[in-house]
Amino acid sequence: MVRSRSSCLKNMDQKIPYDDYQLPVVFLPSYESPPAWIPQQERIHHPDYNNELTQFLPRTIVLKKPPGAQLGFNIRGGKASQLGIFISKVVPDSDAHRAGLQEGDQVLSVNDVDFQDIEHSKAVEILKTAREILMKVRYFPYNYQRQKERTVH
Template identity: 60%
Template sequence: MGSNAKDLISARLPPYEYPPPWIPPHEREHHPDYNADLEQFLPRNISLQRNEASEQLGFNIRGGKEHHCGIYVSKVMPGSEAERLGLHEGDQILSVNGVGFESIEHAEAVKILKKDSKIWMIVRNFPYGYHQTYDKS
């Protein structure tokens, strides 16, 4: 039982995003685009408390399972509690109140974020995935 190209299942893949340009080792220490601090990419906890569930979150999100990517912070309002707690544009939301956000639809993510006045999030700085969320149509 052989298979040929007609029998293969085709899938829509996200567009390829090229890696950043290579920086020679002898130039890295003083290069403005090079950062060897890997701790910036580790997950971190953010606990956000609102007075009531209807109060604004202080940030916007984009992405979702229907876009073949995770949920990312797209904007943090200046002066908001979210900004004070260290949330940044491009942070990937890994979970909210124990619910995984790595493979969730956008509408469901919004619903979970707006549900409670106390939000405990695990986020990470993952700019590669964030750039995949841009509308490239």
């Protein structure tokens, strides 16, 4: 049986039930288009070609918390999400804000306690009971977004 090219193309537009495929099939995610081409000499100043990687490097935040004072930020995530603890909110004009903490920062450690595989409740307890907080964080918006989609904290 010989099929014309147009009949083959028509069939490609129709959805075939998964069980009717003859061979193993892999469905790929939709393709993301790259940014529009920009002359190389203009890329250094263009937001689509931001090569400033220092914003993603780990940094240290030091906070002192008087008794009864608020931290000035919220966290979400933990061991259940398998993505870590992230800063989900920073109160404007708080000590945390002035120290450079921002939404999307992953908390790597607090006072030498590893926060990369810690329960949410344990992380909250450590942060609330400490008078002086030495945090190691890194800005990691990709995993923060994934973590927001997975958890309710």
